[in-house]
Structure formats: structure tokens, C-alpha cells
Amino acid sequence: MAAYMDVLNQITETPFYLLLGACGLLLVFQLYFLLFVYSRLAFYKKPPIKKNTKQLPLSVIICARNEEENLQQNLPKILNQNYHQFEVILVNDFSEDETKWLLKELCTKHSHLKVVEIAEHVRLKHGKKFAVTLGIKAAQYEHLVFTDADCVPQSDQWLQHMADAFDSGEEIILGYSPYTRKPGFLNALIRFETFHTAMSYLSYALKGNAYMGVGRNLGYTKSLFFRGKGFAAHMHILSGDDDLFVNQNATPHNTAICIEPEAQVWSEPKTTFAAYIQQKTRHAGASKAYRPSHRRMLATQLVSAFLFYVLAIVSLVLYPWYWPVIVGMYVLRFVVQLFIYIPTMKKLQVKGLIWRLPFLDIFYYGYICINGFFALYKKDVRWK
Known part of the structure; x- marks a missing residue:
């Protein structure tokens, strides 16, 4: 028994x-x-700067469609960055609101603001990659910094920190863009997911295996863009102008990170689960084109x-x-x-x-x- x-x-x-x-x-x-x-x-601790990056001119590229309110609130804080030489390329992608007239007014006050207008074609539909490409072609400087119309830098030192990161010949700079804090579980989830995603892609970049970046706070060189044939390899995918470009072009030696608080760019989070799910589904769709490894x-x-x-x-x-x-x-x-x-x-x-x-x-x-x-x-x- x-x-x-x-x-x-x-x-x-x-x-x-x-x-x-x-x-x-x-x-x-x-x-x-x-x-x-x-x-x-x-x-991680920020390494000492090896060269004088204060002499590095920058082109900031922003693509906007029907973003009049966000541009009115955020664009002046980008135009008034405390940096000696930079331009802001604003690609107005067929906006149907009053964006065009707002930009005309801002151009009279800021000579370093340049506007690229895209008109909608009845038989030609395009995504953000087309707008980004036109912005890059219009940029006069080699070193490019990207953000979105609904983003605002934490300080007027954002561009200085991004320039510092282009220190030893780096071609890609991975920044960080947190979401503002609001009440509710959805906001906590969005901020936690953004934190976790950033912890992952920034850590792997430090490990020499960068696989993505976020277009709300990202930098790379113009020559790298054209040398890698831009978005040609994934132009058929409507999303991924940021993470797929980094995934395709990052190497163990050409990528650095920039995460100082003064260099972080804040964004407004989604306020409904439906909008958030749509956003994450779009991002997940782009990740299907990552390298198999x-x-x-x-x-x-x-x-x-x-x-x-x-x-x-x-x-x-x-x-x-x-x-x-x-x-x-x-x-x-x-x-x-x-x-x-x-x-x-x-x-x-x-x-x-x-x-x-x-x-x-x-x-x-x-x-x-x-x-x-x-x-x-x-x-x-x-x-x-």
C-alpha cells in the first residue's frame, strides 16, 4: 500500500x-x-564630450497634418532653442485647418523657420515617410533632429544636448520622449509602456545592438539617410519612419543615446483605449519588418x-x-x-x-x- x-x-x-x-x-x-x-x-553615465559640438549646425524636421493648435503651442519653444545655428523645417502635409496661415505668421518672426508645403493629389496617397523625405531634402545641414508637432522640449538646451551626442562621428542619436502625467489607469499604462520600450531600445543601443528609435526625439545624419537609400526598403509599410530606419541603419559603432532631462521631449498621451490600441497596433505592424535577430x-x-x-x-x-x-x-x-x-x-x-x-x-x-x-x-x- x-x-x-x-x-x-x-x-x-x-x-x-x-x-x-x-x-x-x-x-x-x-x-x-x-x-x-x-x-x-x-x-549609465553620460561620457565626457570629446570635441566642440557647439559649432555643429542642426536641421530640425517636423511633419504636421492638421496640427494648428499643437504648432501654435509648441513650435515657438523649438524655434527659441538656445543654440547658435539651427533651422526648423516644417513640412505641412496637406493640412486642412489654419496651419498654413499660422506658419506664414511665424515665418515673419523667425528667419530660421522654413516651410515645405505638400498638396494632396487625387490619385497619389502618401504616408509620413514621404513628408519626412521632403523635409530631409529641404534641410541645408548634415545633422538632422526629428520631433513631432505635439511634442515640446523640456528645456531650451535640447538641441545642445543632441549636438553633444553627435560627438565621435555618431550617425544616429536615440533620444527619449515621455508622456505627460494625467489621472487614470490608461495614462499610467501608457507611461509605463513608454518607459519599458525606452529602457529596452536604449539599453540595447548601449549594448551595441540598437534596433529602434522614436521619431518624437531622434537624430541622424543626412548622408546616412541617402547612403541607406532612405525609406526605400520599407516604403510599402506606412509606419516605421523612425524605428525601421534605425533598425536598418544602426551599427554597434554609429549609434549613441541622449537622455539627459533637459534633452527629453514631452508628448501628450492618448486619452481613450481605442486611440491607444490603434497606435500600438500600428507600431506592432512596423515591428514585423525588424531584422529576424x-x-x-x-x-x-x-x-x-x-x-x-x-x-x-x-x-x-x-x-x-x-x-x-x-x-x-x-x-x-x-x-x-x-x-x-x-x-x-x-x-x-x-x-x-x-x-x-x-x-x-x-x-x-x-x-x-x-x-x-x-x-x-x-x-x-x-x-x-
């Missing part, structure tokens, strides 16, 4: 050991990303975290008497997260989210994985 019970216990406990082994393996993956990737940003890398990080939560919950439901083992794994991961996330959140100006980390983390991975799956079967949408 005792032998029979031993065999029965082994049979019933075997699935638990399999679940435990799977959770342990997923935990190892998660600890790797935290300790050997994200730690690079957590403990980058897709595998990102999928491993996201799916391992998602499955860790799923298997941990399943284990607790099916084998509640083993809860100390599962909870111990979770606590280990959480403590390491705090060790990495706290200094990183301070750098990226979202330290208030640390108190919501347990709930936001599990919701984030669930949402991103599920949305990314369905995005594989959706077509791209227009940028405006």
Missing part, C-alpha cells in the same frame, strides 16, 4: 515539477534581460515574461500547497526589477510608477503579447 501511494504521489507531482522547471527557465531568461541588458541603462530577441523577452506569469498563476491554482516556491520565484524577480527599475525610472522621469509596478507589469506583458499577436493579421493604417 505504501509503495502504491508513493507511485501515485510521483504521478500527481510530475506535472508540478514540469511547471516548476518551466517557471525556473523563464525566470532565468528574465534575470538575464534585467541584469545583463537593462542594467546598462540603469547605471531583433524579432527573436524581443519576442523572447516579452513572451518569457508573459509565460512566467501564466505558469506561476496556473501552478498556484493547481498546487496551492507549493505556494512558497512559486512566490519565492516571483519575489526574486521583483527584487531584481526594483534594483534595475528604480534608477532607470529616475533617469526617464517616471519614478512615481514604481508603486504600481506589480500590477502594471503583469497587465503590460499580457496586453503587449496579445495585441502583438493580433497585429500580425492587421493592415497598416495611415499616420494621420
Whole structure:
């Protein structure tokens, strides 16, 4: 009878050991990303400037469609940057509001503002990449800085910091653009997702494996754009003028980051779940064109975290008497997260989210994985 019970216990406990082994393996993956990737940003310090970048002229490129209100509020803060030589190229992409007249008024006050007008063609539809390309062609300087009409620099030193980042021949500068804080869960989720995305792409850039950038705060050289044939490789994808360009052209030696608080560019977040889902679906659609190694890398990080939560919950439901083992794994991961996330959140100006980390983390991975799956079967949408 005792032998029979031993065999029965082994049979019933075997699935638990399999679940435990799977959770342990997923935990190892998660600890790797935290300790050997994200730690690079957590403990990053800006390197000393090697040359006089104050003499580097810059061209700021902004594409806008029906952005009169945002331009009226934000464009003056870009035009009044405390930098010795720069121009602002505003590409007015078939705006149907009063953008044209606002820009004419601003041009009379700011000689370094240049406007490129795009007229809609009945038989020719275009996305943002066409507008960006025209802006680049109109720029007179080699070093380009990009942002959006709904973005505003935190200080008048934004361009100086971006110029400093073009220090030792770098051709791509990855900046950071947080979203403003507002009440509600959606805002917290958007800011956490933006933080997590930035932590990932900035850390990998520091690791010599840059895979994306964000067009709200991005810089690269004009010669790199034309040498890489612009957006030709992914012109058929309506989105991705920022992340796909970086994915295609970044190397271990031509990319730097710029994350000083004075160099961060703030944006207004979406206010409805529908608008947010549409935005993330568009971004997920562009990621299908990433290099295969980058897709595998990102999928491993996201799916391992998602499955860790799923298997941990399943284990607790099916084998509640083993809860100390599962909870111990979770606590280990959480403590390491705090060790990495706290200094990183301070750098990226979202330290208030640390108190919501347990709930936001599990919701984030669930949402991103599920949305990314369905995005594989959706077509791209227009940028405006």
C-alpha cells in the first residue's frame, strides 16, 4: 500500500515539477534581460564630450497634418532653442485647418523657420515617410533632429544636448520622449509602456545592438539617410519612419543615446483605449519588418515574461500547497526589477510608477503579447 501511494504521489507531482522547471527557465531568461541588458541603462553615465559640438549646425524636421493648435503651442519653444545655428523645417502635409496661415505668421518672426508645403493629389496617397523625405531634402545641414508637432522640449538646451551626442562621428542619436502625467489607469499604462520600450531600445543601443528609435526625439545624419537609400526598403509599410530606419541603419559603432532631462521631449498621451490600441497596433505592424535577430530577441523577452506569469498563476491554482516556491520565484524577480527599475525610472522621469509596478507589469506583458499577436493579421493604417 505504501509503495502504491508513493507511485501515485510521483504521478500527481510530475506535472508540478514540469511547471516548476518551466517557471525556473523563464525566470532565468528574465534575470538575464534585467541584469545583463537593462542594467546598462540603469547605471549609465553620460561620457565626457570629446570635441566642440557647439559649432555643429542642426536641421530640425517636423511633419504636421492638421496640427494648428499643437504648432501654435509648441513650435515657438523649438524655434527659441538656445543654440547658435539651427533651422526648423516644417513640412505641412496637406493640412486642412489654419496651419498654413499660422506658419506664414511665424515665418515673419523667425528667419530660421522654413516651410515645405505638400498638396494632396487625387490619385497619389502618401504616408509620413514621404513628408519626412521632403523635409530631409529641404534641410541645408548634415545633422538632422526629428520631433513631432505635439511634442515640446523640456528645456531650451535640447538641441545642445543632441549636438553633444553627435560627438565621435555618431550617425544616429536615440533620444527619449515621455508622456505627460494625467489621472487614470490608461495614462499610467501608457507611461509605463513608454518607459519599458525606452529602457529596452536604449539599453540595447548601449549594448551595441540598437534596433529602434522614436521619431518624437531622434537624430541622424543626412548622408546616412541617402547612403541607406532612405525609406526605400520599407516604403510599402506606412509606419516605421523612425524605428525601421534605425533598425536598418544602426551599427554597434554609429549609434549613441541622449537622455539627459533637459534633452527629453514631452508628448501628450492618448486619452481613450481605442486611440491607444490603434497606435500600438500600428507600431506592432512596423515591428514585423525588424531584422529576424531583433524579432527573436524581443519576442523572447516579452513572451518569457508573459509565460512566467501564466505558469506561476496556473501552478498556484493547481498546487496551492507549493505556494512558497512559486512566490519565492516571483519575489526574486521583483527584487531584481526594483534594483534595475528604480534608477532607470529616475533617469526617464517616471519614478512615481514604481508603486504600481506589480500590477502594471503583469497587465503590460499580457496586453503587449496579445495585441502583438493580433497585429500580425492587421493592415497598416495611415499616420494621420
